[in-house]
Amino acid sequence: MKTGRIFSVFCVLSAIPVVFACCARKTGPLLAQDYSSWKTTHTEELQYPIPGHENTYRRIFISPGGERPEIVSRDGETRYAYPEGTQVIKEIYAREDGRYASGPSMLTAMVKRKDHPAARGGWLWILTKPGSGEETIISEEFCITCHANANEKHPYGDRNPKGEFRDYLFFPFPPPAR
Amino acid sequence: MTPRGRFVPITRKINSIILAGLVAGIGSITLYFSRDISLTIEQSTREALGQQGRILFTSVENFMLPGEAPLAVEFFKDVGGVTPGFSVGLFRVSGLPAFSDNETITAVNRNLGRERFAPRDRSENIFTLPVIPDGIRSALGSPPRDAFFRLSEDGRILAVVYKPLVNLPKCTGCHGSDHTIRGLLDIRTDITASVARQKTVLLVAGAFFFAVVAAVWLFLGRFLHSAVITPVKKIGAVCEDVTAGKFSSRVAIENRDEIGRLGETVNTMVEGLHERFKLTKFVSASTIRSLKDETQTRRSRLTIFFSDIRGFTSFSEKNPPEEVVRLLNRILNMQTDLVHETGGDVDKYVGDAVVALWSGENAERKACETAVRIQQSLSGDPASYGGLTVGIGITAGDVILGMIGSLRRADYTVIGDTVNTASRLCGSAKSGQIIVSAETYRRLGSDATADGPYKMKVKGKEMYIKVYILRDFSRSGS
Numbered sequence: 001m002k003t004g005r006i007f008s009v010f011c012v013l014s015a016i017p018v019v020f021a022c023c024a025r026k027t028g029p030l031l032a033q034d035y036s037s038w039k040t041t042h043t044e045e046l047q048y049p050i051p052g053h054e055n056t057y058r059r060i061f062i063s064p065g066g067e068r069p070e071i072v073s074r075d076g077e078t079r080y081a082y083p084e085g086t087q088v089i090k091e092i093y094a095r096e097d098g099r100y101a102s103g104p105s106m107l108t109a110m111v112k113r114k115d116h117p118a119a120r121g122g123w124l125w126i127l128t129k130p131g132s133g134e135e136t137i138i139s140e141e142f143c144i145t146c147h148a149n150a151n152e153k154h155p156y157g158d159r160n161p162k163g164e165f166r167d168y169l170f171f172p173f174p175p176p177a178r
Numbered sequence: 179m180t181p182r183g184r185f186v187p188i189t190r191k192i193n194s195i196i197l198a199g200l201v202a203g204i205g206s207i208t209l210y211f212s213r214d215i216s217l218t219i220e221q222s223t224r225e226a227l228g229q230q231g232r233i234l235f236t237s238v239e240n241f242m243l244p245g246e247a248p249l250a251v252e253f254f255k256d257v258g259g260v261t262p263g264f265s266v267g268l269f270r271v272s273g274l275p276a277f278s279d280n281e282t283i284t285a286v287n288r289n290l291g292r293e294r295f296a297p298r299d300r301s302e303n304i305f306t307l308p309v310i311p312d313g314i315r316s317a318l319g320s321p322p323r324d325a326f327f328r329l330s331e332d333g334r335i336l337a338v339v340y341k342p343l344v345n346l347p348k349c350t351g352c353h354g355s356d357h358t359i360r361g362l363l364d365i366r367t368d369i370t371a372s373v374a375r376q377k378t379v380l381l382v383a384g385a386f387f388f389a390v391v392a393a394v395w396l397f398l399g400r401f402l403h404s405a406v407i408t409p410v411k412k413i414g415a416v417c418e419d420v421t422a423g424k425f426s427s428r429v430a431i432e433n434r435d436e437i438g439r440l441g442e443t444v445n446t447m448v449e450g451l452h453e454r455f456k457l458t459k460f461v462s463a464s465t466i467r468s469l470k471d472e473t474q475t476r477r478s479r480l481t482i483f484f485s486d487i488r489g490f491t492s493f494s495e496k497n498p499p500e501e502v503v504r505l506l507n508r509i510l511n512m513q514t515d516l517v518h519e520t521g522g523d524v525d526k527y528v529g530d531a532v533v534a535l536w537s538g539e540n541a542e543r544k545a546c547e548t549a550v551r552i553q554q555s556l557s558g559d560p561a562s563y564g565g566l567t568v569g570i571g572i573t574a575g576d577v578i579l580g581m582i583g584s585l586r587r588a589d590y591t592v593i594g595d596t597v598n599t600a601s602r603l604c605g606s607a608k609s610g611q612i613i614v615s616a617e618t619y620r621r622l623g624s625d626a627t628a629d630g631p632y633k634m635k636v637k638g639k640e641m642y643i644k645v646y647i648l649r650d651f652s653r654s655g656s
Contacts, residue, residue, distance in 0.1 A: 049355040051345040127321070140323040141232075142344065149347045156347065170347075 041171040057093035078164040086112040208387040231341035263368025267307040275305040313340040409437040425452035475580030481541040484604035487530040505564040520544040542621040571603025573615035602636040616644035
């Protein structure tokens, strides 16, 4: 066998593991497409400005699997725990020229995946544009930093007056009585 | 089959493969580990900065919630000088240093609807670090994130993180809800020593890599040279010697491996070749050709030459055996040389007789010219040959060529009527005569001088045959 042929085989064999190592694994979509048929987690119109979403209009949906979270009270502390796979999808309607757009310009979502390596606080924090098919998992602290305030007193919804652990949802489901 | 393409020494091929293997193997491992070490150091630095950022963020949060901004200012002053090479800054998203004016106090009082905090009398800029606009842009991306980068400053290398401070829901009471980021933490730490260590690691790894490659390359090269290349060259040299006819060469290999066995096989082969070469002296060229070409029995047109020494029996009785053999060999040598010079082949020696063959174009003329030169040699220098003479008979015709003999001993020789006729003509030729058949004579050309034709009664034939006694050629060698 010619030297060149041996060298070529050697190069090809060497390149195989490199190619495999460089190939990123693709996963399927994390968010359901029919979320708009789900129940919303809030009873009020969410159009007041808030940090993170500022002056947008928001609607928040929760998947049927998350409608019955485990709520445990022990030693005076109440803790919510949403089941694995629960999806909470927030539609963001941009405000332009003093009016809200007719459709959402962005979706921000939480998917309960405790064991996922990118999970923070047991949730995957996801950003997507409707119809784009691209879902971005936010690995930075930005989302959870703000949502961690849902587990203490805060200025939204029922304001969590007892400082319950609401599993990072400002508007937990079912909506707490005020 | 002859190999095509440019000759490339095997040493170069093997060295190339070894070098490529070493560079690819050791190089990739060295590169991988060097890179991994650098990335680990980089990652550790980032994690440390990120951790420091989170601690500072939590500290600021806890100072600010009860409205203790002055405590936060003092805290930053203290933390900034806690270790050499470590500094902390706090900026608004606009790039202005925090606490440098009363803008925030004014906004907070406005949001609270009362004069909760009194404006400061004088401005004090406690954060003097120069702002890095690219850092701000990177940290305020979508989503906002910790931005890490390096900065060279006064011969030092600084690792910098810009950490966005999120306007948390619990901050909105004072700061309002119309913005997401309150400001940016700027944490800098001197990593000059770490970078120097990274460079040292890379340099040492590189030097180690080259040293190992060179050492292994040299070792393998020398090993292959002594184990393969040198023995192969020795075998090649022996083959070249044998090709040139030098059969005394032998492969001197002491390796107890495949190469050693090959050398032994070559030596055995050379010995066999030598024996066969020596045998060629005793076997006609046509026999050797027949062995080489595996020629089958066939019919062919040949010119047959017979010579026989006249008075040899009497001569051998009168002279000592050594002298008889010496003179016989001299005459046979002379005849054989002349036969070969004209392209003939000595088929066999039968006592003092020579049987020779010619084939192809002008075969009859070549045989007759050889006969004339033999007679001229003998008559020109009779003393050298003990005064012995020969009679020669030549004719041409179809003969049968084949391996004649037994399974143990055989000759590739000719048989047939033409052979018998030539033998009879030789037997009839007197001392110094060359008797050729008439048909052969007709093919010699006009320059052949001969006596005849004569009618000759040949044993085994009922009819007389016409023959000529060949004298000479007027244009010899034409």
